[in-house]
Amino acid sequence: MNGKPLLRLDDVSWQYESGRRPALSNLTLSLYPGEVVGIVGPSAAGKTTLLLALSGLIPSNYTGHFSGKREVEGELGIVFQDPETQFIGLTVEEEIAFSLENSGRPDEEIAQRIDEVLRLVGLEGFAPRSPFELSGGEKQRVAIASALAHRPQILLLDEPTSELDPKGAKDVFHLLQRLKQEQEIAIVVSSHATEELAQFCDRVLLIADGRIELDLPTRPFFGEIEELERHGILIPDAVLLYQELCRAHLLQKREEGVPLHVEELAAWCREEGIGPGGRKQT
Template sequence: MRALDLRDVSFKHLGSKEWALEKVSLEVEKGEFVTLLGANGSGKSTLCMLANGLIPHALPGELQGKVSVFGYDVVEHSVAELSTIVGMVFQEPESQLFCMSVEEEVAFGPENLAVPREELRDRVEWALELVGMKGYNDRSPFSLSGGQKQRVAIAAALSMRPQILVLDEPAYALDPVGRMELYSVLEDLKERHGMTVVLAERDAEEAAAFSDRLVLMKAGRVLEAGPPRLILRKSERLRTLGISPPQVSEVADLLNTRLMTSEFSFLTVDEAEAAIAGNVFSKVGRGRR
């Protein structure tokens, strides 16, 4: 059974003339970390909202094809049912937090499911620890930084013990420190917890290195999907799609052009550093003394 399965999916928002998604097929396996990359309007949010049933249940329109999460057809199941399977995090931290304390916020979902008190406490502590917000239980969400708010929003999604986490440009409103903290939580979710994640992004900088797969989207279509190293090979192509490539892949492009090779492809600064130290200096005759 696929974690997320879109089969030939097209969707047109009510009142819109254009298809927001057009014949999109995408399969996400359990344990996979998939990053959707696309400019504004490419259909990322529409795809994310289909994954948890907000489309078509809360946002109506014309839907063709089939969307299922862990075998549940999103049309046949309510958003409430799907909320125990799909955890959702949106762009704006403010729009998702509404309780008086961090603890209430994270407990809100499972409390509504009548999870026993003892287990509720365990879930809250587990989720807060996972996002690096342990000890913030009594703080007001409104007193937190943007990055902290987003991590509380992630904890609130995780406390439902979802099978898949869908994050729609979660770093959108964050400053550099907030972004860094957020991505380290996401990396941790993948590396240590094997969480199944679908992340929508316009910027490939942080998530590319630890994603299993990148999916390039444009105007409601999936152009290409594959391992980051393959997808990031030509950074100017990403730019033409309105996606910021990681700086290290631009460095790789530059080296490949200058040295008339295609051997360089970097996903991390460490990779770039090692390759440059071990390779380039000798090639251009500026070896280290």
């Protein structure tokens, strides 16, 4: 990557006050403008802790031992796993306005921003609704709208779809995809939804035991099947099917690596003349 990173951790380690061992060990990581980075890892691996360290909430809002360096260039927004616990507004409008309250902006500009971010997340007309009386996916989108109201260059999201049904999860990932394309925001998202991460991220990190085990562009990342399985990471269907087809010598291993979605694998199969009824005889 060229240019200066927006956000950088340099040899960061962190141990919670009550922790028996470091939750993060010697993490070095750079985030560049417009980049979308996924974080996967087993439970208790340190995903949430890493996002807190990226945001700066660790060490500022937590007690424990921090070492290393954090450098940040841009404005930053963070969305937590369960946004409801953070809501304080009686209406969606108020909720987003609160997040701008200390910015000293005139009311007119605040109203404009609220309209803008609600449109961005597809919640036009939701301004007067209670944020508590929304579906899980809508709540998550209100939280994303609040974070976007500051026009951050970096958006951090901790498992934004883990509480949602498949439709709600898909909506949130579609929204993130749009933000990536239209707003050029750098996004860091932790998730167990590897199917979505495979299609959406530029780069993925595997965290285990507070360490970065893998940090690779998405395609080579999902090619590390054994390493991912060793850590209990869900392998996307397209990758598993590709592996089976290669093992059965129905498909040649591709130079570019594994497929990132089923449509891509289907196209490769068509190229090799594999279709219903098996391989065409030549």
